[in-house]
Amino acid sequence: MTAAVTTAAARGEDGVATSTRHAVTLRGVTKRYAGEHGVLALDGIDLQVHPGEFVCLVGASGCGKSTLLNLVSGLDDVSSGEVGVDGHAALMFQESALFPWLSALDNVATPLRLKGVGRKDREARAREYLDVVHLGDFADRRPHELSGGMRQRVALARTLATQAPVLLMDEPFGALDAMTRDLLHDELESIWRERSLSVLFVTHNVREAVRLGDRVVLLSSRPGRIVKEYPVDITRPRRIEDSAVSTLSGEITHALREEVARHGA
Amino acid sequence: MTAAVTTAAARGEDGVATSTRHAVTLRGVTKRYAGEHGVLALDGIDLQVHPGEFVCLVGASGCGKSTLLNLVSGLDDVSSGEVGVDGHAALMFQESALFPWLSALDNVATPLRLKGVGRKDREARAREYLDVVHLGDFADRRPHELSGGMRQRVALARTLATQAPVLLMDEPFGALDAMTRDLLHDELESIWRERSLSVLFVTHNVREAVRLGDRVVLLSSRPGRIVKEYPVDITRPRRIEDSAVSTLSGEITHALREEVARHGA
């Protein structure tokens, strides 16, 4: 939506060989927030997400993960550097960001409505998405009548309903219990497969990152910089309790712990 | 604050032997929400929190945990049954619920201000609480300039600043990375010790529950009922990676999984 994004997207369409085209590209991205507290939130980020890749982003609280997703989504502008996205990137916000005046179903149906899908069709499809997040029975509820975890799941369903080729997810399962989370990991993985989505996934749960990601990227705090990238070579289907998942997440957790120790939480 | 609460609290002060007095008492508590979707959220809950006890509440998404805390805090009224609290119960909400017009410091200082603490004094103390949650450097920021996890920590600091003898915490660390969370576990545990607080703590992280709680209470979904209580007999200080913690949380997770399987997420 910003100039930089559009250019990059256009360039993709201009016929550069698909094999070298990235779903998401960040080149030397720096973000400084305005205002008295002009924080340098991100500093010199270089990151690519390949088409169909599932990249997880971990880092301490306040290190700039949400900022990064906002930049990629085009909702915020970079201070310097370049952001490119191939197609529309749907962002699932850290807060649920549901429309309080619409029922759960209508919230999920809104992206379809914006695409011009007819009433019957979009309601049927919105119902399917609600079923994916196990909220089929709650279609008529308004956001304020849902629990925190339920709202988060409705927001997930709404994000899926955009049918964007790129998903940006900001701690989408943060408010869910372990079981529901496991179920949704499976659902998300299968949708990712079916639609060959490219995903940039922020989480504070390192196990979750290893469970889902093709690659885990570790960010440092103040300013946010990429410390290290961990390819996850564990064959799918994985389970969060798998020992291979445990081992790798132990390693990443250790690195993260050092980061936090270095900068303070 | 509700009639039931006041009566119970008054009864405590009336001189019933302290040993039999509970910090929090729920007797046959049922909650049905009004409106078209009149949900039975809680059904016949009997639960006591002893003075100085740390009780963790786990359960699937939407099972009624937040509802239970709301009832105990007196912000909502029970449909039937009785709730008693000995003294003021400070509730930390699932959403951060900070005042957007105040800086982080002023947010934390507000409970002190409401108690009539003078400006200098309350600011010094608010600063201490911000240090506890590792946000000493962010005192002047407004909520919208903070990251999700930071906001949650400010809310925690504000709750602590109420100096209430009873803490009700609704997924207080849900938006935090594992490291920050570990740090705050330690901080919370030491404050709990020092002040001999009574805590009712909702989390979807079973390990966290076992790490912190004297007792873990498992709730079922629709309607929310107490399925089982697990006393945690692991000596403190505990670490979240301890194998004893793992073993017990494995057991509870298993039970929870069965619950979720029985009802759907």
Added chain:
Amino acid sequence: MALEVTERLPGRDNTELRGLDALDLGGSHQRSRRVWQAAWPKLAAIVLALGAWQAVVLSGWKPSYLLPGPLPVFRELGHQVTTGDFWKAVSITMTRGLVGFAIAAVIGLVLGVVVSRSRVLRAAIGSLITGLQTMPSIAWFPLAILLFQLSEQAILFVILIGAVPSIANGVIGGVDYVPPLLLRAGRNIGASGLSLYRHVVLPAALPSIVSGLKQGWAFAWRSLLAGELLVSIANRPSLGVFLTQSRELGDTTYMIALMIAILAIGIAVDAVFASVDTGLRRRRGVTA
């Protein structure tokens, strides 16, 4: 008192209703109880006001030709409501008011949306809108006559110039306070330009728009009653003309009777806005 008031905090407003709902009372019984709960304070207020008025009159503070008591006033009102001319006047004035308000609403909404969307337009005419609003109706009369001669349009013009800025300001104010998160969410799920307005900005701003419309109605109605003096067209009696004439005739009883009629209309219209507003808040969960 203090305690009672505390329990009536906006945040708790519905607690009692909820309690009732939970008891699963029969719907109709419940409804009549609700109506009664809404009605009795109004009735009590009216009775109190009339009582105070009668007391002042009985005290003999002012002669009755200056301050007539409720009885003669209501007798007069009772007499008026039996005359055809009164109802004709009410219906002509109401029709003008509603038509004017409807047009003002459309223009005000469009203007508000356009101005709120463009920073240049906002800087250019944002203040002008409020500036216009502070201009008294009387200043517009000559211009109205100049542009529209002595026609219904002249009255309409005066109504519009009074009500449009208020409604536009409501829209602008509401749009300014749409939570940024919802805007971002809307844009991200594919809304932009008009569709962002249609699906996010306007629904989110609706409460403020409704209150702008309410203020707009007040301005429209006041301007209308003033504007009706501007043009009295043969065989078109109207409340505005009656009101001024009653003043000129020095018939205080008649004038107060008319004021009560106008007040009643104002309250009836407010009830419409209030019920829209309550509906909005209930749907959004802004009552717990």
Added chain:
Amino acid sequence: MALEVTERLPGRDNTELRGLDALDLGGSHQRSRRVWQAAWPKLAAIVLALGAWQAVVLSGWKPSYLLPGPLPVFRELGHQVTTGDFWKAVSITMTRGLVGFAIAAVIGLVLGVVVSRSRVLRAAIGSLITGLQTMPSIAWFPLAILLFQLSEQAILFVILIGAVPSIANGVIGGVDYVPPLLLRAGRNIGASGLSLYRHVVLPAALPSIVSGLKQGWAFAWRSLLAGELLVSIANRPSLGVFLTQSRELGDTTYMIALMIAILAIGIAVDAVFASVDTGLRRRRGVTA
């Protein structure tokens, strides 16, 4: 155009400033640029309006005694601003307006708080407030004279009765839409009764209160100009009196000059409200 407008969405308003900030430009340069950015659309709008006006006059559509051109009007205005009486009138009217508004603000705020806190009071007099607002100022004149004779108080009364309901409505509306979560949070950390209002409800409702005050100002100013016709006090010239006199003498040029002066005051006052509002929004992060 469409594209440009999309980029000006409220949600993006500050993007450009942010970009500037990021470049770390010198503060003063930046400030003057900001001032210019706010000023040029206003200037352009004024130039356009004057041009259109002059064009209509040149077209000879209406004789100049009905629609004088900008030149004679500004010459007249230029003449007026050199007279002592004009400034005396402006200062008398402004003083009345500000005093009236200040009192209306206090009463309106208190009334709004009281009514919004009590369900009984709200049911009893909530609608009455809006009802009163729809009563035209003219209807209050006899009562004002009855109560306050021909004095400054009579004018004040008419101002108050116009502005108070608007301000009270702003408070009530704002209180109604305070996010329930914040109310609950406030109560839980120990606020109740008045302190809940002081520390949670009023700050949360502030944007709506400010917009109520803005509307209240419009009502106050209009009622004032109407009220000044009611009572002309010896040796107290006022804009309201001038405006009616200009109309009664049929001196269109003078009247338009006065209207421009009144409009300028209205715009200046609006600028104050606008800057308060912008400050509020910036503090709360309602601009990104």
Added chain:
Amino acid sequence: ACGGSSSASDTPVASVKLGYFPNLTHATAIVADKEGFFAKELGRTKLEVKTFNAGPAAMEALKSGAIDATYVGPGPATNAYINTGGQAVTIVAGAASGGASLVVDKSIKTATDLKGKKISSPQLGNTQDIALRYWLKGQGLSTDLQGGGDVNIAPQDNSQTLDAFKQHLIAGAWVPEPYATRMVQAGGKVLVDERTLWPNQKFATTVLAVRTDFLKAHPGTVRALLAGDLDAADFIAKDPTKSQQDVADVIAKVSGKPLKQSVITAAWPQLTFTVDPVASSILTGAQNAYDVGVLKKKPELGTLIDLKLLNALLKERGKPAVAS
């Protein structure tokens, strides 16, 4: 070509828009309208009536072309003539004379008793306001436009004046009928009957003002209006009871409420319904306005009054001409 004005040479207009006030001083217009004199004289030209409450609004309407002719006080007509540079308005006939008095509190015996008192007039610069100022000046009492001087003049709405007088907030007022009568009924006494100040006790209270370009384009139509005016004046002289009834009906129709019959009956004799606009009183009034400082420039009223049509008509009917 049309009806009673067959001698007119111009083409008849489809309709003529005429204004008047639902007021005692406009009885001629009301009677002519109610009794069908206008309709009879106008023939095929349709009459559209608009009612006004005050002179300024009527003059705005006349100047802007919203109406073609209106009954109005000489003050507003003179003002309109002056501030349009003599282009817009012409007075073609009178309708009423007399009917204005200074009514004061019973405690006031002479002019000197008024010193330091507050006296009202209908509006700054209107006929009665000027009469009041001029008379006070003649009594050696000063006034100014800001309400200062020996006597405080507070212009305000007549109805408000009445209220204020009843509450003893003002010592008196110079007002037209029926307010003078109503003030007397409220306990006042007449200190000055304005008629006593004018030669032959005659001065213009209501005149018929026509848009000048309408007069030029459609003299026949104006002539028909004048004829209606004459018919009405005759009718009023012949049948005052019916005339009073007509006035009461129109006031009731417009206001939703009749004016008390007793007020009408009491005020009626104070007025003379005549087609003579008493041109000299209009010119003198303007001069007086200049003398008391209400008019900034010396008034030039060259073509304000044009009685050619009226006098032709009077001659046709064998009546004496009026002076211009």
